[in-house]
Amino acid sequence: MKSSPSEQKYLRQSYLRQRYLQQPVFRRGKGLHSGLEYGLSIEPSDGPLSLCLEGGEALPLSRFSLEGGGRGSDLIFPDESPFARKRVRTCEHVLSALAGMGVWRAKLTVSGTEAGSPGFLEMPGLDGCAEGLAREILEKSAPVGDASVRGSPVREKAELAPFRPAFPVHSGGVAFADPSRTEPSQTGTPRTDPPRFAVALPSPFFHVTCVIDYAAAPIGTRIFEYGGGPEDYLEEIAPARTFVMREDIEALRSAGLALGGSLDSAVVVDAAGTETAGGLRFPDEFVRHKVLDLLGDLACLGRPLAAHVIAVRAGHAQHLQLTEKLRSVLGGA
Numbered sequence: 001m002k003s004s005p006s007e008q009k010y011l012r013q014s015y016l017r018q019r020y021l022q023q024p025v026f027r028r029g030k031g032l033h034s035g036l037e038y039g040l041s042i043e044p045s046d047g048p049l050s051l052c053l054e055g056g057e058a059l060p061l062s063r064f065s066l067e068g069g070g071r072g073s074d075l076i077f078p079d080e081s082p083f084a085r086k087r088v089r090t091c092e093h094v095l096s097a098l099a100g101m102g103v104w105r106a107k108l109t110v111s112g113t114e115a116g117s118p119g120f121l122e123m124p125g126l127d128g129c130a131e132g133l134a135r136e137i138l139e140k141s142a143p144v145g146d147a148s149v150r151g152s153p154v155r156e157k158a159e160l161a162p163f164r165p166a167f168p169v170h171s172g173g174v175a176f177a178d179p180s181r182t183e184p185s186q187t188g189t190p191r192t193d194p195p196r197f198a199v200a201l202p203s204p205f206f207h208v209t210c211v212i213d214y215a216a217a218p219i220g221t222r223i224f225e226y227g228g229g230p231e232d233y234l235e236e237i238a239p240a241r242t243f244v245m246r247e248d249i250e251a252l253r254s255a256g257l258a259l260g261g262s263l264d265s266a267v268v269v270d271a272a273g274t275e276t277a278g279g280l281r282f283p284d285e286f287v288r289h290k291v292l293d294l295l296g297d298l299a300c301l302g303r304p305l306a307a308h309v310i311a312v313r314a315g316h317a318q319h320l321q322l323t324e325k326l327r328s329v330l331g332g333a
């Protein structure tokens with residue numbers, strides 16, 4: 001049977017094509033939440049994606065605990081590490097840029113102070129999106145196995161085998177079997193708190209279907225499908241900025257969050273519309289940013305994923321619950 005053009009796009013499995021870094025990439029800037037200055041170096045490595053603090057030994061991402069709140073994803077060093085329980089906040093945009101470019105072998109080092117909350121560090125804010133970092137990663141990397149690039153040898157070992165779950169894996173708290181939700185649906189009463197979930201279905205290639213559903217009209221209900229390679233990521237996903245409800249800003253700031261955000265790095269939304277430097281970059285910038293976040297959160301698996309991931313009204317918590325379930329399935333495989 002002949003495949004349709006969109007099937008052909010996915011069948012190229014472009015998201016699963018890998019690249020390796022040829023030169024280090026450096027970033028310095030304010031954390032989106034702490035507002036404090038942090039440094040990040042991303043260096044070529046033969047090992048899987050790993051993270052350390054300055055002067056320490058890097059550990060694979062798969063060994064970190066994950067914690068996702070409404071405002072970002074934290075990687076927490078394991079107890080056996082010299083950095084036990086220290087956490088690096090807001091990792092999702094950096095990891096999304098790496099995953100979007102197909103770079104799965106690199107060592108990340110974060111430097112900066114723990115001022116604010118002890119044990120808390122943060123990734124530099126990257127202007128609320130992944131565009132600049134992803135572009136630099138692309139420029140400083142080459143396709144795995146491409147011997148023609150600057151005379152570099154074929155490095156087959158740089159290819160990291162994708163994880164292909166053989167059965168559906170879903171985030172905790174999925175509503176399908178939640179008894180507390182059966183009564184309203186039986187009586188036909190509208191749900192006041194609609195379910196949020198993320199599920200990974202077996203698939204020979206990678207793609208995501210992301211659904212957001214916000215009461216605020218400028219965001220609304222949107223769906224976005226993505227499964228492309230580096231060029232697609234740079235065009236469709238990387239420029240989409242983080243967003244915040246105007247009514248939440250005061251509460252976030254008094255909780256010590258969003259202190260590094262500005263109208264350059266975020267879209268502020270209220271009933272009247274949106275406010276941001278230069279206007280929206282896409283009419284559906286919000287759902288595209290959600291895809292950006294999801295790709296970064298799934299990268300905490302530490303290797304590429306060959307699956308169809310469906311995320312409905314999901315946030316970092318559901319994304320990371322799915323990643324943890326995938327890790328446990330992978331661990332037992």
Ligand SMILES: [Zn+2]
Nearest residue numbers: 092242289293
């Ligand atoms: Zn984000």
